[in-house]
Structures are given as C-alpha cells and as structure tokens.
Amino acid sequence: MNAQPQALDPAQETVGTPFIDDPKISTRHVDVWYGDKQAIFDASLDVGNNEVVALIGPSGCGKSTWLRCLNRMNDTIDICRVEGELKLDGEDIYDRAMDPVLLRARVGMVFQKPNPFPKSIYDNVAYGPRLHGLARNRADMDEIVETSLRRAGLWDEVKDRLDAPGTGLSGGQQQRLCIARTIAVGPEVILMDEPASALDPIATAIIEELIDELRENYSIVIVTHSMQQAARVSQRTAYFHMGRIIEVGDTKQIFTNPRHQLTENYITGKFG
C-alpha cells in the first residue's frame, strides 16, 4: 500500500489518447502555480461532446485544480497563475476577450459538498437564470425551474414544497438541487468536483444515474476518488499523478489494461 510513487521523468509524455477529434474543450501544455508552488505540469487533455471524462488520482495530484481552470474558478484565488492553452469551442478560455461571467454560464460546476443557497428551492434554481436574465416573465421562470428540477430527477420529490428552504433537503437531494441549479443556466459543459463524496451509496447511485442521463445533452468532466464510480459513469478516464496527466484512455481500457506502471499501481490499490 505504501509503496513510494516512482520518480517521474520530467519530460514524460502522457500515455494513451489525450487528444480527440472535434473536442468541446481542449487544453495544451497547461501549467498552474499557487504562488511559487507548481501544481500542474504540462497537462494536455481534450473533452469531447456528450461524453463523461473522469479524472482520478491520489489526493493533491492536481485534478481539481485542472478542473477549476476550465471555468476559471481559480481566478478567485489571488496567488493562482495559469499558463498554457485552454480552449472552449476553439475560443481561448483565458483570453482577455473571454468574460469569466459568460464562461461560467457556459461551463457550469457542481461542488464536492452540496452547497445550496440558504433560499427556497425555487429561488436556488431560479438564481442563475435571473442573473443572466434568461426568463422573460414568471411563467418562463416557472418552466425553467420545473425542467431543471425534472432533469435533475428532483421534481417529484419537491414539487409540493418549492418554497421550502433548499438547505432543509437531505444531502443527496441537495446535491441534485445543485445540479438542477447548474442546468438551469443552460451550460454546455458541467464540471463536477467529487459530487458524490459526501453522499450515502443510494444517493450516490441516483447521482450516477443522473450523470449518465445528462450526458445526452452536456459534456461532463467529473473528479472522483471512487474508481468504481469512474468506471460506472465515464467513457474516458485520465489519471493524474503529482500534477501530471500520466495516462488517458477509454475507461474500460484504463481499468482493465493500464499501460503505465503508476496507473496500474493506483487502480490496483498499491498506493493512493
């Protein structure tokens, strides 16, 4: 279990198939620093349309950091610096012309801990559309809220108490509410940072099912510590290790036949 990770060859290339045709998001040679400390080294990875990409790896390996580069959530951290080429539909994410507010409307995010606003269920879902003025009137907004809650599989459970506070729901329901809130803005990509890590197995199963359904309409990038979860929900998997992307490939191939020694060590439980 405690075998030391092997020393890395700095110039090492990512093993597998990081690049795909017609990517939704493409990143090339991304380096991220927190102050003087480099968190990500030369990471290149594509995310395709209608696919779920799972990011796995030991704690502190940079997968969350890379995820948060995709909607510039790292902007809120003063000392964080991102270099490299990150593109959404061919547009540079870190270009001056790219407005982070618009970017985050296009690239939604679901967080590790369910974080509904301390408002009503309705207002939680309606917050994003209100921000961006997506609904012309009350009826419009009602429809957006209903569709979003339906897609998140929460409608039947909450339709009679839309005025109840979102924080009063159970953990799994809260997380689905957060997903509904993200969907309500109509994003193209959804980033999920360990969305089920705070949930019980039943709630987790519901979320996983939901992710599979959402794939029809969105590109999804999910960070997870559970390899079973990665295997269940994703089409492609990237293995992060100490700030580098070690291996990328079809999920099945990664879990059955990893090509890199580090990947194999991790998924067979030798460390991590």
Added chain:
Amino acid sequence: MNNTDIVRQSLKRRYRKERRFRAYGMIAVATGFLFLGFLLTDIVTKALPAFSLTELRLDIPMDRESLGLAEDAEISEDTLRALPYSQIIKKSLRSLFPDIRKRKQKKLLYKLISSGAEFDLRDRLVAHPEWIDGPPQSLWLTADDDVDTWYKLDTQVSRIKPLQAELIQALETQDRIRTAFNTHFFTRSDSREPEMAGIRGALAGSFWTLLVTFVITLPIGVAAALYLEEFAPQNRLTDFIEVNINNLAAVPSIVFGLLGLAIFINFFGMPRSAPLVGGLVLTLMTLPTIIISARAAIKSIPPSIKEAAYGLGASKMQVVFHHVLPLSMPGILTGSIIGMAQALGETAPLLMIGMVAFIVEIPEGVLDSATVLPVQIYLWSDSPERAFSALTAATILVLLGFLATMNALAIFLRKHFERRW
C-alpha cells in the same frame, strides 16, 4: 502493581483536580453575580425616591382680581402667561396660615413650595382658560426638594427649620400634602431645582447623537469591511490597515474627544455641544468595533456559497450583494448594536466637545446644544442637593435599561438569524 492499578490511582487524582477546577469556576461566577447583585440593589434602592415627588394642595382663587388680571382684559395665551404666578402662590400659602405674619416666617413658608411651581401653575392655567372667573381651583403643586426629602424619606434635613416642620405637619392634618409619581423626571430637562429636573433633554441628546453615529458608522463600517474582506488584495498595505484598525479600537476614548475638538470644532468650526459633533466623535470611536465585527461576520460566510454563486456566473459585485452581505447582515447588525451600546455609555469624549453644559432646552435637532445620558449622570452626581443623588441613580437605571435592551436585541438577532449551513 499492574497498569490498571496505576491508572486507577491516577484517575482519582485527575477527578479530584476536575472537581476542584469546577469549584473554582463556580466561585468565580458567583462572585461576579454577587457584585452585580450588589450594584443593582444599591442603584435601585437609591433610585426609587426619584420616581415620586411630594406635592402640596393649594387653593387658587380664579377671580380676576386675585389673579391680577384686569377686568376688561382679554383671556389669551399671552395674557395668561404674563400673570404674577409667584405672587398668586404666595398669597395662597399665606391664606392657609393666617397666623404667620413676620417676614422671616413668611420666607420660610414660601420655601415650602418649589420655585418651579409657578411654571407648573402657569402651564395648567394656559391649558384651562375656562377656569378664569370660575370657583377657586384646588391644585397639587410641586413641593420644594427639601420638603420632598424630609417628607418622603422621613429623615432629618438640616435645612428644614422647626417652624417648617410644624407647617408640614399642619398641612398633613389638612390632607394637603402627598407624594405622587414624578412625571417631571421624564418630561423635563435639566434644572437647578432637583424637583423640576428630568432626563428628557439628555434622552433627546442621546437619541440625536446616536442617530448621527449610526447613520455614519454603518455604511462606512460595512463598506470598509466588505472591501477589506472581499476586494482588497492581500498585501502589506492591507495588513497595515488591518493592524491599525485593531489599534484604533484600543485608543482611549478621550483621545477621540480631543481629536474631535481639534478637527470638527476648531478646524471645521462646527457648533460646540452639538449632537452632530458628538455623533462624529463617537463614530470615530465605534468604527473600529463595527469594522472588526462586520469582517468577522463576512468571514463566517462559508466559501462554498460564494463558489456556488461564482460557478453560476455571478460577478463579484453580485456575489457580494446577493449572498455575502445579506447573509452577514445579522452579524453586522449585532456588532453595530453592541457598538452603539458602547457609544451610548460613552462620556469622556463628549466632555471634550462641550456636551457637558447645563442645558435646559430639549434639543430638537443635531445642531442644538445638548447633553447625553451618561454626561447627565456625571453632572448630577456632582450636585450638592441630596435629591440629585436619587436622580443620578434613577438616570443610571434608565441608561442601564437602554443598554440591556440593546444587548438583548443583539442576542435575539444573533439567535434568530443564526444559520446552520
């Protein structure tokens, strides 16, 4: 001896230690309560006499001749105000004791009634012009403070002469003396006569002063706290500012008073003794408290809420005004109320800017001369008349009442709006 025995032995010692520590804690709390109880009992017992006032019943004739009103004079407010009330009262007193003829004795008789009674009588006559030309009115008028103390507390007052004591007894047998609730205390301003003195002016002064303080402190404090917490870059300058805000909170308040005197009054030429200046000075004093508590409230907002809003595409302003500010508002208000309570009890800086003057008029705005409750306490505690010591205690009671209410409100707000994330 095996390990279990060793542990058992040490356990005994540990439990003994715990019991001892608990006893110390209880003693400390009990001592605190004892002092508090002693203080409150002392203040309340001293304050009680201030809430009642001795009055004398005098028969005031209402015919024009006795009132000194010309036969053909029109009855208007102006004419009624100009009547020789002092003479009227003296005449009425004399009529009660026709035996008293010597000048010295008469003087002692006149001293039974408060020198402020004539204004009371005037106000009542102005309010009831229909009394004129009617039958004599039997009216209760405020007695002198020496009579008040003597009669109410049943103690020897050296300034009451034997003749006066006799007169008071005579009044008692005629049912012409009583103690009634002291309305002057709540309706009148400061006066040289304790029986005519009240806290209305000081209350109004405190109100205007705190209003100025609140209106200026809250926006500045909240804006500063929001900027420092949410917008300011983390660098040496903000560190420097932070340290100095904390320093400012520790500056003795009298220094702020001197600052206010130098800047607001001497440099900007604002009026002396005015609630405006008092409020500004208290603003200087309260700002650090409010900034510090507002920053703590803002800091306690979980970052996950902010992240959620950012993740949905909210701009920084929207995150701050949709989430951070509303969620931290109860905490900010709690801090402000506590800051206001501090300001309400502040005396020293206000002495520096002249809010310590003897002011009879009730201030009607932030530019009128005024004094405030704690300064009123300071002023009265210095007065030689015995009745003032009861007034002092009563004012302390009122001030403590306000402070307790404000703190209770703060606690209520905190409990009521406390959120579980």
